[in-house]
Every structure is written in C-alpha cells, then in structure tokens.
Amino acid sequence: MNELFYNRPQVDLVSESACLLRFSDAVNNETADRISIVAKALRELPGIVDLIPSYTTLLTVFDADHYDRFAIVARIRQLIEQLDYDEKQLSAVREVVIPVYYGPEVGPDLDEVAQHCRLSVNEIISLHSDTSYRAYAIGFTPGFAFLGNTPEVLHVPRKNTPRLKVPLGSVAIAERQTAVYPSVTPGGWQIIGRTPVTLVDWSSESLALIQGGDTVRFTPISRAEFIAMGGTLDGF
Template sequence: MHNETSTSATPTHIEISLVSDQACLLQFSDSISDEVADQISLVTTALQNHQGIIDLIPSYTTLLVVFDAGCFDRFAIQKTLQSVLAKVDWSSAGNRISHEVVIPVYYGPEVGPDLEDVAKHCQLDIEEVIRLHSTTTYRAYAIGFTPGFAFLGNTPEALHVPRKTTPRLKVPLGSVAIAERQTAVYPSVTPGGWQILGRTPTKLVDWTSDSLALIKAGDSVRFKPMSKEEFLAQGGNLDGF
C-alpha cells in the first residue's frame, strides 16, 4: 500500500438521479480524472456500511447506489445521499491509501498476437511497447462487464491504439490487452476487441474468496514482464490462438 499525493477539490455539483425503484446514479463529472475518481472513492467508503445500501458500483465518473426499497422510498434515498455528501471531507482525497497489485505478464508472440501490430501502429519496436506498458502505474477506474474485469488507465500516449475493427469471439483467460487510453486483463474467456499484448498466469477472480476479485476500483496496478519459462512454471499455458 502507498499514499496517493494528488489533491482533490470539493465537487461543484453531484447530480443524483433515480434510475429504478432500487437504484440511484450519482454523476460526479463529465470527464475522467484522478480527482473525480478520488471523490467517487470517498463517497463509496462513506456509504459502504450504511444501513439499507445493498451495493455500490463505481465507474469513471459515476457511482451507482443500489438500495433496499423496504428502507427507502425515492425521496428518502435522495435525502440520505445528500446528507452523506454534505458530511464528506473532500480534502482527505489526496491522502488516499492505495492498494498496489503487481501482475506478472509474458509478452510473447504465442499469447500476444497483436503485439507486433501495436508496435507498427505506434511506430515503436516490440521491446519499447513492452517497456512502456510495464513501467507505467495504472489506476483501476472501474470494474466492467464481467467479474474481475478492471478498466485501468491511463496508458502512455505513445501506446494509444484503437480497438480491433473485428472483435475476437473468444479471448483466452489472463490475456493482457490495451485499447485507446486503457489496459486490462481478461479474467475469464469472453469475446473482446482489445489489442492483446501478452498473458498472465495470475488468477484475477477467486470464487472461493470473500473479496472475489484481485483488483478493486481505486487500486494501483503494475505489470511485471516475465519469461516464457517463468510463465509456464507458474501455471500459464500457450493455448487459445
């Protein structure tokens, strides 16, 4: 764990919208930034143990609050959220303690079929693509469409690449990929259109654990290059392409 040194100003306006009879959406901003992410993290923490709150789903600029309709009607939940927001110490966001996750990656042609194309698109050699991707510390801004899929940003500007025009129908478990300003690890076998650079033997989801996912919103994530031999020794496989 380590302290974040960024500062966070008081948000000028947080919009609260009722999106169903059991959920409210808090809109913090229209733009993605560490400052907004810190604000969302503070509110998530403030609401975590609040009676009647069932689930909290943070994203880049929003927080979805799922509540017990037996505890709140549409007016009571909005009043409660406004009360919580009024008590948040926004100045403490810069002192956030972040959990760091280090993920080993084998950046090899057998498991990184888009590595060469990414290098060509970015006008870099493969070694430089690997160096840039693995020497950047990313923030988990949001958890996505499947358990454990964390949207990590931001990739170095030199590595900004578009998604594939034709998504793959099946991306292997543990694939490490980039798209636009983001990077991610596929925690399960799913379709996907991101550019795949390599693969990790590390499991992103542990179904027997209470915490379930290795990466949570707000975590810091680094990728550590590993050799093919290390990858195989740690349970990695080269199947899937």
C-alpha cells in the same frame, strides 16, 4: 476545503432501489479519487446493498424493502455534504501488481502494436509496464477492469474483426485503456501478453482481484517464470 470536493456529485433517483451519483464529465484520477472516497463512506451507510463505480458515476443500490428511497437519498446527500478531502484516504488506495509475460505465443498483436506506434517491442513493454493505471470501471464480464490511461503513444484502435475467443489472462490495450481478460470471451482489444494470475475467485466475497478505484501496475516476467506460476501458452 480542498477544491477536490468543491463540486459535489449530483444525486438522482434512477429506480425505486437505486440512485446515480454523477461526479464529472472528465475521466481522470481526480474524478476517480472523488468516487473512491464517497464509495468508502457510503459502504458504512445502513441500507446500502451495492455500489457500482464507473468512469464518472457511482450507482448506489439500496434496500428499498426496508428503507424509504427519498429518506435514504436525503441521507446520501447529507453524508456527501459532510465529507471532506483527506489525503490519508487516498494513500490507502489499494495497489494491485499483475505479472505479465509479454511473449509472442501469448501476445499475438505485440508486433502489430509496435508497428502502429512506431516503437520497438521492448519499448511497448517498457511503456506499458512503467505506467500506473486506475480501475475506472468494472464490467463487460465479471472481474473485467477498464484501466486507464495508457501513455498517448500507446493509443491503438480496437481490431477490425474481434476474436471469437480470447484466452484467460490475456493482457490487452485499446485506445486509451488496458485490461486483463478474466475469463475466456470474445474480444476486440490488441493482445500483448498474458498473466498467470487468477482475476476472479468465485468462492471469495470480493469475487474479483481488481476492484473499482484500485491502482494497477504490470510487471514483466520471463517465459520460465510465467510457466512456473501456472501460466499456459495455449489458446491461439
């Protein structure tokens, strides 16, 4: 058996209708791989109504009205024991490509980030867009995916004073993570660009473009391409 699954997640009841699977203390791709494979298997288990992945855990919500919680937790443990590592499952991990305009009108913190990292703006853009990220967690607002890890040289602190309004589609970095704001909200991350892509579709079954476990890449686009794709330059 591959050592990826040598350590099985710890399964604990946390309410009458949910249990928490704890996989590791380490936030990395290996942990994300394990969460993705287990989540995929649990989706086929009768009685499961929701799965909420986070950095190192998977909250599993079940139908407590029709299923005994102890019986379903026992079934979850049994399913996990039967799982084996399969490279084909990881090769099927979905990749989401997000076009980004890294321009001063939509990336007001780009120069400040460049100064902090002692790099040029072009180097910041290149490093950010050349990295493949993993959606470790979804939260804060619907569709907000916490993506990691950014290259170490791009680790920057959050802003001392958060903005009261971050425009829709803003691409930002903070500490080891990057993210796209799927709606207009307050925010304290360093904003370096904007995407014209819609991150949340309230009429779709999946709701959010980026799901937990997805890999995400950013691809630079020009100002003209951004506007042609429906992007707007207002908001600041």
